[in-house]
Amino acid sequence: MTSYALFLGCTIPARQPHYELAARKALTKLGIELVDLEGATCCAPPPIQSIDLETSLAIAAYNICLAEEADLNILTLCTGCFESLTIANRLLKENRELREKINKILSNAGKEFKGTKEVKHYLQVLMDDVGVNHLKQNVVKPLNNLNVAAFSGCHLLRPSELLRFDDPERPRIFDTLIEVLGAKSIPYKNKLRCCGGLLRGYADDIALAIARDKIVNAYNAGADCISTLCPFCFLTLDLGQMLIKTTYKEEYNLPIIHYAELLSLSIGVEPKELALDFHKIKVDKVLEKIG
Amino acid sequence: MTEEKPLDFTREITSRLGGETITHCYQCGTCASTCPVARTTERYNPRQLIRLALLGQRDEVLKGDTIWLCASCYNCQERCPQKVEVADVIYALRNMAIREGNVPAIYMEFATGLMSEGRLAPISKFLEKKRTEYGLPPLKPANVEALKIILAATGFDKIMFKKEGASP
Amino acid sequence: MEEVKVGVFLSDCGGQIAKILDFEALTNFVKTVPGVTLVARGSEFWRGQGLQTIVDAVKTKKINRVVVAEAVPKISEVAVAKAVEAAGLNPHLVEVLDLKDHCAWPHRDTPKEATEKAKAMLLAAIEKAKLLEPIEKAEFPAVKSVLVIGGGIAGMQAAEDLADMGFQVYLVEKEPFLGGLAAKAVRFFPTDDCAICIQSPKDLAAVTQTSRKCVYRSGFSEIPNLNILTNAKIVKVEGSPGNFRVTVERKPRYVDEKKCVACDLCTIVCPVEVLDEYNAKLSKRKAIYINKPLVYPPAYVIDAKACKFHECAKCVEVCPTKAINLDQKTEQVTLNVGSIIVATGFREYDPSVIKEYHYGEYSDVVTHLELARMLDAFGPTGGVPIKPSDGQPAKRIVFVQCVGSRDRRWNPYCSSICCMISLKHATMIKEAFPDADVTICYIDIRTTGREHEYYYERARDMGVKFVKGRPSEIVHDPATNTLIVEVEDELLRRLLELEADLVVLATAMVPSEDAKELAQMLGIELDQDGFFKEYNAKLRPTETKRRGIFICGGAVFPKDAPTTSLHAHSAAVKAAKFLMNGKIVKDLKVAVVNQDYCGNCQFCPVTCPYGAITLEPKGDGHFAAKVSEILCEGCGVCVGTCPVGAIELRHLKPSQISAQIKALLSINGTSKPLVLAFSCSECGHAAVDSSGMAMMNYPANVRVLRVPCTGVIQVQHILEAFRAGAQGVMVVGCKPDGCHYEVGSQKAKQKVEMAKRLLQAYGIEPERLEMFNLVFIEGDKFAEAAKTMTEKVEKLGPLQLA
Ligand code: SF4
Ligand code: SF4
Ligand code: SF4
């Protein structure tokens, strides 16, 4: 059994337990052991990077140190965490000067970044550790050609120079993993473009307009749902549809479902075992379609 | 509008983490064209932001609201033919703006959350109950003490709070 | 051995410098130096009566070493050497020094000190002269024939020039037909004429009554001395300049060029159809085919990848002249040539790596060359731009500039001709289809050539639209089968979505695929972008650092047709100049290896900038370095590199360097600590010259020792200088990237760093040693450096040698 340090971040445990629940169930079922890290903090995502890049690197490095001490690689669910931790991990591994600078800061808290561990998004764990074939064998309830609009979120792919997750212009991994579950990953306009989530709270009007584009494009392409990997994308698109209703007087009712939830459902987790009531846009249509 | 000698401002940016590549820019507009925000609102255009910065328009760049409109999606950075790390440059500009007191309220909130709880989104009693209901393990507390030491070492606490309540 | 008799000739430059230097004291001093048998003073010695004095001294007084103190040493050196040679003395037994610019002028405020320094300089020159040895000339036979690699416009033009001049020329082209890019490009700017039109060879023009024609009508192939080998590539190059042996591999054509009458019967019966790459895959051709427009040879060829050979053999049956032979084999030919010209051109970059433009995925996104095929009346669409996806005429056409060029992710350079190609194509389309909607998205429009700007003007007149902005993505709308080009119109600061039937990418131009392999075979270099590197972009633009090998045209960098022609003619002249005497005569100012010392460390073969050193078996099972006399340029970089001191220059022996070091430091005459400056003969020495010419001042304690290239300097030379009394040492060389011997100045820098570490280990301040990289116009910097170095050393106090 492969073990990982589960890095939950801030938003998932505090706002989206349905994501955590689905991910824990699915990954455990697929033979991945998840170890909760003691004392982990925020990953220092873009808002903190905006305040101070150096601090952000130090915070991310601190959390990586926790995994190094536990001798475990990190598994993240949130793409934001994936990005912050991967960037820090790669930059510090590859740039000695920067590493020394950050280690000087960390030494105050009794830590030293050694650069011995990897940060992985759980999709990578599915690809590398579980494997597409093994995953396929575990699918007991194929998703019945469900039309899924895959939306990985920006920070799974970009900046590709550091994240090195997939081809940033022609990603395949997420789509492959959707199709293994028996669903269809459908093409739609501007698939790789941002949802605007990070502008929420600062420029809500712009954020909503960008989110609306995303919804409209997926909707027009005939999607049964949009599948997400990131809690911010989820919130932006799920709650966003409520706001679109009031602001634009438009109703799409397009379910937003975390990939972990689709995964759980397909490998035999019952809907009632998941926290689907956390979705603002009800997912019943999807459940119906997959039977 | 104060106009600084363009070179001075440019040097200041290139010497910052994230800002190193700004001088590569040859104003091709790829970033603007690919930017989801620029495509949505006239208020924002990354190419123009870089241009202003390279022309030394310090106040217009650091005091305004433009720099806060980037969604950090990295589309521009991915496609810039001159390998300008556009999104990172914007982080660098934000880092500079913050130090000059241009701190949007929401960022103040994030920083406060980080400093007091070690997390940006503190967990509510309701959620704690829900977690138990779903059979999720109780959330392990963040090591706020260690974090505070780090924030003190980088000067983060001072960056954020030296100008109390400062916001645009 | 013949007794050494040194004659010293002191020019006072018309009395000018005698106002500063005490010539009487100098004359008396020189007289006391052992070996000197004659001292003469005059106002100039490098021409006229003065020069005659030297000649007489050689003839009658049997002077066999000549030391001349004269201004403009470079010119005087040549004149004196020539004169003494005519008088029967080996010209390398002459040593010239410059008492004016290196002594009198810069130290004019301290005449006493200057005179003392002049003594030291004279002594050094005399001591060196005593050790000079004759250097003989060598002759290497040169075959009067040239291999031209690449049959595009550059190769054809160079070949024509040389054949016209009477050289045997072999023109080797890897494709089955000549023409290169030109054959595909339809028209060329700025003449707007057919791309494959060339000058008719002089003699043939008289016969055909025309001056220019398409290649095949021009009579090009009929030029005497010109041998054309198509479908052929270079597989091996051996030998040396003047005498290369080149192995060429000819792929079978399966059609006898001499028998084929181009009747086309074969293609009618051939059952195999494939997409025609030559026509951008917009049409099909048979397995046996010929390209149109016709270039050369006017004979069909069989595509071995497609042909079914004996399973079918229909064409063999039908050929009226029995020209087809399906059993033809690859053959090898060996050519003996004196010189080689590389004219392999450039090619279009494959833009599919720029994924946001979806080339190769959306068939209506094409490159310039593909569009050119459409605009060719002979071409697959008969001159009409179409949408390859459905064959419909393209009415809305968007050009995207700088695709893969000026892009740090792919090719950082500007490909320099694609702006003009777009303007040419846009106007061609507008001319034929005035209603077409043509837009060019650009970052900058570069129309720097003669008449180029008119294209831009004409395009605007004709209604071509220009959008300043580089598109970020090309999107395909499946519902309407339309392309959408996303771009910011920067001048309006507006984001546009341009609808297009056809998007044309102005792709980068990159070196031909085989450039790397060829460069390796020829022993020449490529630049950082993979183009063939010239010896010196300004002065020797078509030469390489290997004698006898020349480069031209797009192989060196993307070029338009006029520049390509110029380049080709230049290469042809250089090759002709190199071979015209049928022999290469050269003074053997080269390096020699003492094979007994050589430790086979393999440093020198790698370091020699001219690939002049090889390791050869010694017979006792060991290998030793050997210098090729014809390839060696005599820079001495190998001398500085060899860890065991096994190499020396015939024109600057170690003993000569030591003697000069000692002599220059044997007399001080100033109150300041002695500083020795090693300078290269090129920019370094020129900077010293110019500081004197410009009457800069620097103290007389600074003494200059000239070496061919600073690369020759070994750590031990530096230590020797300190041991001989120098308190500071300067190394004055060319700019690191402007070194006349490529790497010498960089090697010297490394040596200086090494010596500094060593000094430190000995407890000597490493600041006593410094490297300076100067050019001619930086005489002020040399003077400045000499001053600061002196001050620094003064401050450090006397050197303590353990
Ligand atoms: S894409 Fe790059 S070079 Fe072009 S305008 Fe934006 S930052 Fe400048
Ligand atoms: S990172 Fe910012 S500037 Fe760049 S494309 Fe995204 S939102 Fe626009
Ligand atoms: S010639 Fe024009 S299109 Fe070509 S790389 Fe240069 S600027 Fe770009």
Ligand code: SF4
């Ligand atoms: S002297 Fe220069 S050219 Fe001659 S062998 Fe040595 S390094 Fe090569």
